[in-house]
Amino acid sequence: MKKLLFAINPHAGKGEIKTKALEVIDLFVHDGYEVTVHTTQRRREITHLLAGRAALYDLIVCCGGDGTLNETIDGLMRCAQRPPLGYIPAGTVNDFASSLGISKNILQAAHTILQGVPFACDIGSFGARYFSYIAAFGAFTDVAYQTPQQSKNMLGRAAYFLEGIRRLPSIHPYHMKLTHDSGEIEGDFLFGMVSNALSVGGFKLRSPEIRMNDGLLELLLVRDPKNAAEATAIIGAVLGRDFSSPYITTLRTKQLSISAAEAVPWTLDGEFGGKVETVQIENHHAAITVLTNPSPPAP
8 A cells, every 4th residue: 555644733723633634534545545644742843753754655744834844844855765745734824835726725635635736846945954935034034933822723814913013122134145146235134035935924926937946046135224214115115015126135046145243033934943143045946746736836
């Protein structure tokens, strides 16, 4: 029989998987898989589990939020042999699933795993760690991993906004020098993100250039305003998604070297990624095969 590892974060989102797990497992067994179920007990557990056992399975399926997916991909990237990955989104935002057109309905997502097509997806590396769709620093990036799970379960996305408002007084810029494929950028930045996604924070990035398998990462930087007028202009540009603003820098690159004047806290796929002064970020082209709907992801 084909072997399937089903890794579940039972606390993701509102815990809906607790009532649907048996039905999902039955679908997998009916399709000819011998299913091994593992429920997560602590952070980073899936990463360590896969690093030693992924090659034993024909298919890896994870169910949880973006953080659970991050642990799964981080573990797969450490393996010489990487089985296809099926994803059942069960978190609060589920950006990766939105980017790939994977249904947030648990049973529909399970059917996609069994009936879908393989999509060779780019993966980013952040030093020695990996991320599926975003590495970010600065304003509000700690909200995703500092918001209590109980609040996420009760309030959904509203919990992130409330936590963000609470953190307004702590926002400060970081002085950085960034070296990319075609040059350098230096300045004081309130926010920055390196992404490989069509959806970030639940918001669609509607650009025909963005692809999740083009070998490139998208960089966005927001500069520190020097006065109230610049701050107003930045807020308007961000809300209006006007990336032509002189206060916002966007570009596409395969690799990025960052050097900061102080240790900067980063978030990787919504989870704390550590504090670093220097880091190398790279795109790993078509590194993971994800099972998606027959129609390819579109912007």
